[in-house]
Amino acid sequence: MTSWTPTPPRPAPANTVGFVGWARENLFATKLDTLLTVFAIGIILYITEVVFGWAILNASFSGDDRTACLKPVQGACWPFIEAKFGQFIYGRYPEAERWRVDLVFLSGLVGLIPMLMPSVGHKRANLFFLLGFYPIFAFIMLTGGVLGLEAVDTTDWGGLLVTLVVAVTGIVASLPLGILLALGRRSELPIVRALCIGFIEIFRGVPLITVLFMASVMLPLFLPDGVNFDKLVRCLIGVALFSSAYMAEVVRGGLQAIPKGQYEAAAALGLGYWKTTRLIVLPQALKLVIPGIVNTFIGLFKDTTLVLIVGLFDLLGIVQLHFTDASWATPETHITGYVFAAGVFWLFCFAMSRYSIFMENHLSTDRTSS
Amino acid sequence: MSDPVIRISKMNKWFGNFHVLRDIDLDVAAGEKIVICGPSGSGKSTLIRCINRLEIHQQGEIVVEGMTLDGSLKNLEEIGSNVGMVFQQFNLFPHMTVLENCTLSPIWVQGKSQAEAEKLARELLERVRIPDQAEKYPEQLSGGQQQRVAIARALCMNPRIMLFDEPTSALDPEMIKEVLDVMVELANEGMTMLCVTHEMGFARQVADRVIFMDEGEIVEENAPEAFFSNPENERTKLFLSQVLPH
Numbered sequence: 279m280t281s282w283t284p285t286p287p288r289p290a291p292a293n294t295v296g297f298v299g300w301a302r303e304n305l306f307a308t309k310l311d312t313l314l315t316v317f318a319i320g321i322i323l324y325i326t327e328v329v330f331g332w333a334i335l336n337a338s339f340s341g342d343d344r345t346a347c348l349k350p351v352q353g354a355c356w357p358f359i360e361a362k363f364g365q366f367i368y369g370r371y372p373e374a375e376r377w378r379v380d381l382v383f384l385s386g387l388v389g390l391i392p393m394l395m396p397s398v399g400h401k402r403a404n405l406f407f408l409l410g411f412y413p414i415f416a417f418i419m420l421t422g423g424v425l426g427l428e429a430v431d432t433t434d435w436g437g438l439l440v441t442l443v444v445a446v447t448g449i450v451a452s453l454p455l456g457i458l459l460a461l462g463r464r465s466e467l468p469i470v471r472a473l474c475i476g477f478i479e480i481f482r483g484v485p486l487i488t489v490l491f492m493a494s495v496m497l498p499l500f501l502p503d504g505v506n507f508d509k510l511v512r513c514l515i516g517v518a519l520f521s522s523a524y525m526a527e528v529v530r531g532g533l534q535a536i537p538k539g540q541y542e543a544a545a546a547l548g549l550g551y552w553k554t555t556r557l558i559v560l561p562q563a564l565k566l567v568i569p570g571i572v573n574t575f576i577g578l579f580k581d582t583t584l585v586l587i588v589g590l591f592d593l594l595g596i597v598q599l600h601f602t603d604a605s606w607a608t609p610e611t612h613i614t615g616y617v618f619a620a621g622v623f624w625l626f627c628f629a630m631s632r633y634s635i636f637m638e639n640h641l642s643t644d645r646t647s648s
Numbered sequence: 649m650s651d652p653v654i655r656i657s658k659m660n661k662w663f664g665n666f667h668v669l670r671d672i673d674l675d676v677a678a679g680e681k682i683v684i685c686g687p688s689g690s691g692k693s694t695l696i697r698c699i700n701r702l703e704i705h706q707q708g709e710i711v712v713e714g715m716t717l718d719g720s721l722k723n724l725e726e727i728g729s730n731v732g733m734v735f736q737q738f739n740l741f742p743h744m745t746v747l748e749n750c751t752l753s754p755i756w757v758q759g760k761s762q763a764e765a766e767k768l769a770r771e772l773l774e775r776v777r778i779p780d781q782a783e784k785y786p787e788q789l790s791g792g793q794q795q796r797v798a799i800a801r802a803l804c805m806n807p808r809i810m811l812f813d814e815p816t817s818a819l820d821p822e823m824i825k826e827v828l829d830v831m832v833e834l835a836n837e838g839m840t841m842l843c844v845t846h847e848m849g850f851a852r853q854v855a856d857r858v859i860f861m862d863e864g865e866i867v868e869e870n871a872p873e874a875f876f877s878n879p880e881n882e883r884t885k886l887f888l889s890q891v892l893p894h
Contacts, residue, residue, distance in 0.1 A: 542702050543739035547753040547805065548729050557756065561743050643742055643785035 333617075347608040355610040359618050362600050366618070369436015369591055375428055378419045379439055386412065386446075394633060396640055409450070432510040436591040438622065443510070444517055444582040444592065445626075449575050451518035456525025457564075460533055461555065463526065474526070481523035486584055489516045494588035513585050521578045528570035532563030565641050572634035576627045594619045653678045653809060653840055654699060659708030661694060668694050669705070670864040678808075681841045683851040683872075686861035687887060692844045695861070696811045699842070700731040713808065729757060732802030736814040738794045740786040740801070746773065747782040750801045758805065765804070772800040776830050792823030796830055803834075810834065812843040846891055852876065860884045 293299055305315045336353030338346045347355035368376050389408045392398040423429035462474030481489065493516035494509050536559050544554040564571070586595035597615040652675040661669040668691045676682060684692045697703040698710060701717060710717040713730050741749050750769035754760040773779045776796040786794050795815055802810060812831065816824045828850050835841055835854040851858050851872050858875040860868045868881045879885045
């Protein structure tokens with residue numbers, strides 16, 4: 279009788295592993311690959327040089343007015359951002375009261391960061407802080423008029439403050455509303471289903487600008503005399519309803535991906551509709567559509583710039599407003615302002631994007647990922 | 649024979665215009681093991697799915713543990729915990745660990761405490777011989793292991809009746825035995841079982857009665873010895889000649 283011994287493993291050939299192996303395989307595998315690699319490196323170097331030259335080498339970093347930014351070869355005019363920074367963040371919020379906005383930003387961060395970290399416990403208390411206590415706290419702090427705080431009208435709010443208020447309200451409201459709408463659209467109750475379909479199709483079928491116009495111009499016409507509520511609030515409601523219609527369709531996509539067997543297994547275990555939805559269906563459906571949900575969040579965040587159309591000055595709006603300041607009129611003011619606004623938006627959106635990738639990996643349960 | 653735990657009389661069901669179950673009469677005694685076989689599309693899965701209300705019959709009567717199955721909700725929840733079900737495709741919840749799969753119903757339906765439910769689940773996982781996989785996710789297990797988890801999950805509700813809907817049909821041959829072994833053990837402990845299966849060896853070993861269905865009707869039923877050695881109906885003979893090893 280012969281016995282079989284497996285062949286012992288041998289080391290891989292040289293030039294197929296490590297950096298050299300990687301570069302050979304990915305960058306210089308064929309003549310065309312080599313050509314493309316050289317060409318691409320050239321482009322990267324060129325772009326880096328242009329950007330670096332504009333943002334650093336030829337840029338101005340200090341100065342009190344336009345004269346600082348009038349060199350023969352002028353790059354970015356950063357003093358403009360520095361001088362207007364307070365305006366960009368707070369709008370016309372009174373300078374003496376800006377600590378209140380800072381406090382709201384800060385406490386929001388303090389509540390949000392542990393919530394976003396799966397390893398930190400006390401999620402229930404944390405969630406209560408964020409959704410129960412924080413909105414009331416932020417509302418009182420920002421509007422004032424009570425507790426000895428000076429009242430600040432929302433028409434004086436602006437800049438990043440308005441962007442964040444609109445975006446955060448939209449994001450927080452659209453997810454639960456969207457989930458309810460998506461469930462309603464798949465409901466077996468015909469009236470509930472019809473209402474949800476109607477809502478979704480109407481809000482998804484019109485541009486956000488129309489919704490905002492309706493909210494700020496048309497709505498007051500329909501309200502009785504003397505009944506009026508704040509323009510910002512009307513915009514918030516408009517944005518929240520609009521984005522919840524989009525969210526509903528994203529969530530519905532996830533709901534449809536859940537196999538029938540999951541519902542049957544839940545029913546066989548004696549779980550009713552709401553328990554099945556909450557414990558079995560939604561956790562799986564929402565995990566599947568995290569990219570879509572975050573996509574909607576990011577879209578919403580950038581759509582907040584449209585509130586300019588009804589006379590609210592978000593970050594981009596207020597940057598543009600300050601282009602008209604004659605004491606900062608230079609050829610580079612516009613581009614510097616736009617680059618700054620773009621940078622701030624990009625930071626927020628990129629952070630959301632990275633967090634969504636982190637969450638996808640964290641929630642993954644198959645054996646290929648850890 | 650004592651009072652039957654399941655009594656089905658003159659039961660009919662249609663999918664749209666398709667008459668899928670025709671005048672089904674079936675009594676199941678406590679502790680009885682019934683194997684249901686038949687060609688695909690014969691209505692055997694639909695029959696056992698009617699017993700735990702995954703499908704709703706339209707005519708006739710089904711009484712389970714003294715409860716007549718109709719549309720009332722309370723009924724549904726009680727059926728859920730009296731009758732456990734194991735599916736062909738396992739249908740484990742992929743976002744929960746094995747332990748969470750098993751404790752779900754005890755905690756959320758029966759109102760047990762977490763500790764109590766986990767103790768129960770671990771005992772049952774021991775019984776299906778996978779106590780060391782409790783913290784894993786279903787996708788990390790083999791098919792045979794997943795199906796044994798599904799059995800443990802159903803047993804966690806402490807059901808008096810277990811329904812098996814082709815529990816080994818989706819498994820690789822080498823894993824069928826480990827699942828059947830668990831089912832045989834369960835049968836020997838006196839559980840009332842209805843199994844839709846093509847495992848004729850299992851039928852011979854544990855069944856008290858074998859039922860053959862075709863075209864939505866019960867064509868023949870008999871004790872396994874007589875059923876296999878001496879089938880009466882032509883249709884049964886043809887079926888057996890196709891599924892039994894030559």
